[in-house]
Amino acid sequence: MNIILLGNPGSGKGTQAKVLSQKFGLFHVSTGDIFREELSKKTPLGQEVAGYLSAGRLVPDKLVLEVLKSRLAKETRGLLFDGFPRTVEQAEGLDAWFDSRKAAIDAVIFINVSETEVAKRLGDRRTCEGCGKIYNIGTQPPQKPDVCDACGKKLLTRDDDKPGVILKRLQVYKDQTEPLLAYYRASGSFYEADGGQAPESVTAKIVAMLNGK
Numbered sequence: 449m450n451i452i453l454l455g456n457p458g459s460g461k462g463t464q465a466k467v468l469s470q471k472f473g474l475f476h477v478s479t480g481d482i483f484r485e486e487l488s489k490k491t492p493l494g495q496e497v498a499g500y501l502s503a504g505r506l507v508p509d510k511l512v513l514e515v516l517k518s519r520l521a522k523e524t525r526g527l528l529f530d531g532f533p534r535t536v537e538q539a540e541g542l543d544a545w546f547d548s549r550k551a552a553i554d555a556v557i558f559i560n561v562s563e564t565e566v567a568k569r570l571g572d573r574r575t576c577e578g579c580g581k582i583y584n585i586g587t588q589p590p591q592k593p594d595v596c597d598a599c600g601k602k603l604l605t606r607d608d609d610k611p612g613v614i615l616k617r618l619q620v621y622k623d624q625t626e627p628l629l630a631y632y633r634a635s636g637s638f639y640e641a642d643g644g645q646a647p648e649s650v651t652a653k654i655v656a657m658l659n660g661k
């Protein structure tokens with residue numbers, strides 16, 4: 449099974465992807481996580497993408513597609529994409545890649561959350577520097593402040609979760625990623641989940657949709 453999670457920054461793609469990938473035995477592909485990892489290791493790729501991430505702009509399509517193709521070349525598990533594709537050009541690149549592997553996308557799930565809600569969530573997000581677990585100081589706080597419940601490492605605020613950059617990311621989503629909704633709606637495997645509910649309810653809805661396929 450190959451799945452794409454679409455949605456605004458802060459809609460809960462990462463939160464849902466962690467649970468769904470475990471439940472369905474899928475490989476979780478987060479382009480944002482890949483870029484942040486390269487950035488923290490100060491690799492040439494990390495240096496190339498740094499300016500885009502800190503400004504909330506998209507990394508160029510050609511580079512994103514190259515990175516993904518090389519990372520996924522030997523992967524045989526089903527894939528769960530989180531934060532990719534983000535432009536029609538990336539979606540077309542992904543379609544061509546699946547065609548070349550005689551595989552296909554089984555479901556595109558749009559997690560629908562209002563802009564006001566996501567802007568608040570992003571300001572309150574904390575992420576574990578060790579295992580990547582995602583928290584929210586308002587709605588999903590850790591037991592001890594700034595310490596990960598799962599691995600005990602420190603919780604960090606993402607550099608792009610500053611008010612100005614959040615606004616820019618929301619605008620970029622509207623301009624460049626929202627057109628994907630029409631692209632995938634026409635594909636016949638498009639599903640929409642109300643992402644404004646509690647994370648467990650959103651998961652339950654998505655699981656029911658996938659099991660009903």
Ligand code: AP5
Nearest residue numbers: 457458459460461462463479480507531569573583584647
């Ligand atoms: P990326 O890392 O993909 O960021 P994003 O799309 O902006 O999405 P987020 O990770 O911010 O949000 P999310 O939907 O995962 O929400 P989360 O689960 O964390 O990309 C970062 C940057 O990398 C981009 O700006 C770009 O520069 C570059 N990039 C990445 N991919 C690219 C691509 N394909 N092409 C070009 N450039 C690319 O949840 C958010 C918060 O809400 C958390 O605090 C969480 O606890 C909370 N929460 C989650 N669900 C709920 C719920 N149901 N109720 C209440 N709170 C909730």
Ligand code: MG
Nearest residue numbers: 461462480531
């Ligand atoms: Mg994410």
